[in-house]
Amino acid sequence: MRFKNRLPIPDVIQALNPFKMKRERIMNFNPAEGVVIRKPATKTRITVFEYNGNGCTELILNNIEDTFKYTESAHLSWINIDGLRKEEIHMICQQFQIHPLLEEDILSIGQRAKMDEIDDRLFCLLPMIYFNNETSAIEQEQISIVLGKNFVISFQEDPDRDVFDPVRARLLIKGSKIRNSSTDYLCYALLDIIVDNYFVVMDKLGERIELMEDQVQHKPDTRTLARINYLRRQVFLFKRAISPVRELVNGYLKSDSELLEDRITKYFKDVYDHIIQCNDLADNYRDMILNVQEMYHTQLNLKMNEVMKVLAVVTTLMAPPTLLAGIYGMNFHYMPELETRNGYYYTLGGMGILLLAMIFTFKKRGWF
Structure with a gap:
């Protein structure tokens, strides 16, 4: 028998998904497979903040070569590169003396959050996480941050979004602490805003869990279990993505690099406390979604028990008339x-x- 208009397998998976979202792995890096080749970005954007205690200049550059002059600049610089292309990353890594191993990490895909200290460069890689309100899905992009003596370079995958607007605003404020501090404070500020955004995503997940709990209690339907499993998967992916960030921040606390001043340690300790709290909340949400799933099964059992109770009562009531009818029949x-x-x-x-x-x-x- 031939079936016409049969959906291809990916479309079938899409149709079964309770939130109409294709299943994608948030962390799919396999070290055994080596470094995954990244597709070059269709567009890139290079933004530079050159600042000191007296002023701040924001520039948008067209060519990667225009950033080379900031290697020995008298001012502090934050170079943000949105959209990654291998040739451009190789050029800037050579110019700023970034080790080839770090260059590979920058170009990798789905890498686990990590912190490295090679030569006189501090490097960290971690996920920047967003919440898609339409699909209720966790989305992420990989961001790499290189800290030098008078510069910070950040590499982002997505040129259309990030969470750094509060940092940019603080750089433009006269007399702000970030402008009167060294580059290690800027590095802290970037890590802090990324971790703080994790709480925003957690709040969104919490709202979805509360809505799911209300639905299970009052009006569960045939798709409720699929939605619960989907939400549980999002919580699991979020937990798996942020767990290594704790060790990343701990690496800054334990580092003896001359790039980190002693007075900055307490700021990284604050980020460490936040990421621990975020991990604890993720564990709590995971337990909550498991409780919702148990509640759903309990509700099904109660409903089934009610049905069985009614059927048992009806059967019992009909037993004597059936007996009499059988005798006289x-x-x-x-x-x-x-x-x-x-x-x-x-x-x-x-x-x-x-x-x-x-x-x-x-x-x-x-x-x-």
């Missing part, structure tokens, strides 16, 4: 009461009396 020629003139009505009346008596008894005992 036997095909014996000689049988008492067969010749009774009003036996049919007596039998129906007896059935009715038995039925009413059983209903009264069940009601009195509170069985239904």
Whole structure:
């Protein structure tokens, strides 16, 4: 038999997804497969903030070569590169003396959050996470941050979004702490805003879990379990993405690099406390979604028990009339009461009396 208009497998998966979202792995890096080749970005954007205590200049550059002059600049610089192309990344890594191993990490895909210290460069890589309100899905992009003596370079995958607007605004404020501090404070500020955004995503997940809990309690349907499993997967992916960030921040706390001043340690300690709290919240949300799933199964069992209870009561009520009908329905020629003139009505009346008596008894005992 041939089936016409049959959906391809990816479309079938899409149709089964409760939120109409294709299943994608948020972290798919396999070290055994080596470094995954990244497709070059269709567009790139290079933004530079050159600042000191007296002022800040924001520039948008067209060519990667224009950033080379900031290697030995007297001012501090934040170079943000949106959209990654291998040739451009190689050029800037050579110019700013970034180790080839770090260059590979920058160009990798789905890498686990990490922190490295090679030569006189501090490097970290971590996920920047967003919440898609339309699909209720966790989305992420990989961001790499390189800290040098007088510069910070950040590499982002998506040129259309990030969470750094508060940092940019603070850089433009005269007398702000970030402008009067060294580059290690800027590095802290970037990590802090990324971790703070995790809480925003957590709030969105929490709202979805509360809505799911209300739906399970009041009006579960055939797709409820699929939605619960989908939401549980999003919580799991979020937890798996942020868990290594704790060790990343801890790497800054333990580092003896001259790029990190002692007075900055307390700021990284604050980020460390935040990421620990975020991990704890993720664990709590994971337990909550498991409780919602158990509640759903409990509701199904209660509903099934109610159905079985009604069926049992109906079966019990119909048992005596069925017994009487079976007795008087036997095909014996000689049988008492067969010749009774009003036996049919007596039998129906007896059935009715038995039925009413059983209903009264069940009601009195509170069985239904």
